[in-house]
Amino acid sequence: MTQVATGPVNPEIEAIRHHYEVSNEFYRLLLGPTMMYSGGYWQEGEDLYEGLDRAQERKLDAFVELTDAANASRVLDIGCGWGTMADRVTTVHGAEQAVGLTLSRTQADYIAGIGNPKIETRVESWADHEAVGAYDAAFCINALEHFVHSSLPPRERTRQFRTFFKQCHTFLRPEGRMVLHTMTVEQPKLDRQVIDDLKFLQREEFEGCHIPHLHELALAAEGLFEVVEIRNEPFSFSRACRAWLQRLAERRDEAVAMEGEAVVQRFERYLDIFAYLLEDKHFNNFRVTLARRD
Ligand SMILES: C[S@@+](CC[C@H](N)C(=O)[O-])C[C@H]1O[C@@H](n2cnc3c(N)ncnc32)[C@H](O)[C@@H]1O
Numbered sequence: 001m002t003q004v005a006t007g008p009v010n011p012e013i014e015a016i017r018h019h020y021e022v023s024n025e026f027y028r029l030l031l032g033p034t035m036m037y038s039g040g041y042w043q044e045g046e047d048l049y050e051g052l053d054r055a056q057e058r059k060l061d062a063f064v065e066l067t068d069a070a071n072a073s074r075v076l077d078i079g080c081g082w083g084t085m086a087d088r089v090t091t092v093h094g095a096e097q098a099v100g101l102t103l104s105r106t107q108a109d110y111i112a113g114i115g116n117p118k119i120e121t122r123v124e125s126w127a128d129h130e131a132v133g134a135y136d137a138a139f140c141i142n143a144l145e146h147f148v149h150s151s152l153p154p155r156e157r158t159r160q161f162r163t164f165f166k167q168c169h170t171f172l173r174p175e176g177r178m179v180l181h182t183m184t185v186e187q188p189k190l191d192r193q194v195i196d197d198l199k200f201l202q203r204e205e206f207e208g209c210h211i212p213h214l215h216e217l218a219l220a221a222e223g224l225f226e227v228v229e230i231r232n233e234p235f236s237f238s239r240a241c242r243a244w245l246q247r248l249a250e251r252r253d254e255a256v257a258m259e260g261e262a263v264v265q266r267f268e269r270y271l272d273i274f275a276y277l278l279e280d281k282h283f284n285n286f287r288v289t290l291a292r293r294d
Contacts, residue, residue, distance in 0.1 A: 001120045024110045026258045027082070029251055030244050030267065035082035035110070036060075038142035038181060039236030039285055040243075052243045059236065060085050064093045066229070066289045067137035067177040071095065076135040076171055078126045079143020083111035083119055090118035099135075101126055126164060131171050138168060138178040142237070142285075144217075145183055150202055150210040157210060161220035169224045172292045177228070180288045183237065185211040186281065194282060197273040205270045211283065225290035237285040238278035241271045 031037055032052050040055030041062060042048065063085070069075050070093040077085045080100025089095040099120045102108060111121045122129065126147070148160045168178055202209060221227070248255055248268060255264045277283040 001117075022106075022259055022263060024082070024106055026255060026263075029255055029258070030248055031082075032247065034084055036084050036141075036240075037081050039233060039238075039240050041236060042239055048239055048243045049246050052240070052247075055239070056084070057088070060088050061092075063139055063141070063179045063181075064089055066179050067139065069093060069095055069137035069139075069177075072136035073097065074099065074135050076131075076138040077101070078138060078140040078168075079146070080107070080111070080121065081141075081143075082107050083114055083116075083121065085139055085141065086111070086119045086121075087114055087116050090116060099131075101129055126167055129167070129171070133170075133173045135171050136173055136176055138172055138176070140168075140178065141181045142183065144180060145211050146206070146209055148210045148212065149208045151208060152210070154216075157212070158216050158219050161212065161216055165221045165224045168290075169292055174292055174294055176292045178225070178290045178292075180217075180286075180290065181233075182217070182286055182288070183211050183278070184214045184217070184284045184286055186284065189282070194277070197277070201270060201273060205266060214284070214286065217288070221290065224293060226293055228289040228291050229287075230289075231287045232284045233287055234278040234281065234283065234285045238275045241275035241278070245271050245275070 027035065027037070034053045034056040036056040036059075039059065040052060041058040042051050042055040043058075046055070064070055067075075069089055072089075072095045074097045075086075075089055075095050077098060077100045080086055080102050083100050086098035086100045090098050095118070097118050097120065099122065100111065101122050101124055103123065103125060105123055108121045108123050111119060144164070147164055148157045152160065172178065245268065248264065248271075252264065274283070278285060
């Protein structure tokens with residue numbers, strides 16, 4: 001079932017659609033059958049390219065375990081992409097229902113095509129989602145990077161992250177767990193290349209996107225959630241970017257035929273920027289497991 005929220009479209013939603021409403025066919029070529037657009041858990045020695053799908057599944061299974069989501073009544077995936085987590089938690093792990101929130105209509109169409117009656121997709125922001133104590137577990141996998149606009153002053157940004165955590169607190173039942181996987185930025189070093197690349201990300205590919213600082217999130221979640229575990233996994237994401245780049249290189253002509261040269265070049269540039277910013281530790285990729293406080 002898909003529900004599309006109506007109402008005025010704001011520029012922030014348009015910015016997200018600029019990136020995520022490239023065709024599903026193109027994303028399938030880029031991401032492979034698992035359609036996960038985030039980091040994966042490769043095993044030692046596993047091939048980057050051949051192991052991509054298994055690495056993604058391994059990550060999803062780890063998140064299900066961390067949140068006790070197996071056999072849950074209802075789970076929420078905030079920024080659900082193409083519904084892979086919602087599908088896996090209901091088909092492999094026995095959850096009865098999964099609700100996925102996305103702003104992308106093409107992603108919602110793709111999920112509808114999976115035909116899993118246990119998934120409810122809502123084209124709706126987390127800010128507008130209304131549910132009180134409705135979920136046993138929640139996930140937010142590399143989506144939080146879109147939630148706060150970079151033009152806001154620091155105090156306002158923290159306030160907005162606080163609103164996000166308050167919403168999640170409302171969504172979950174007491175002690176319900178949530179896994180947040182998010183990039184964070186370190187204090188940028190004054191290196192011309194890094195500054196230019198950050199500007200490209202923020203001004204062209206992900207307009208207005210603010211990669212948070214860890215301290216903003218810590219402050220925003222204080223008193224609402226207990227931090228059960230926190231780990232920095234930058235290579236989970238940089239490896240995924242490298243694997244996607246390899247897929248794109250191997251099927252470049254097809255990708256250009258689908259979306260045109262300019263789109264393919266944009267993706268090549270931004271994926272390489274993310275990969276090196278993570279590899280060189282300008283960016284982190286934190287996995288944070290949270291439990292709702294009363
Ligand atoms: C990088 S994708 C990650 C998708 C998925 N979690 C995965 O790992 O493959 C980011 C997702 O966040 C969604 N998103 C961005 N802003 C959102 C918001 N305010 N509310 C709900 N979803 C949002 C986008 O539509 C997209 O599905």
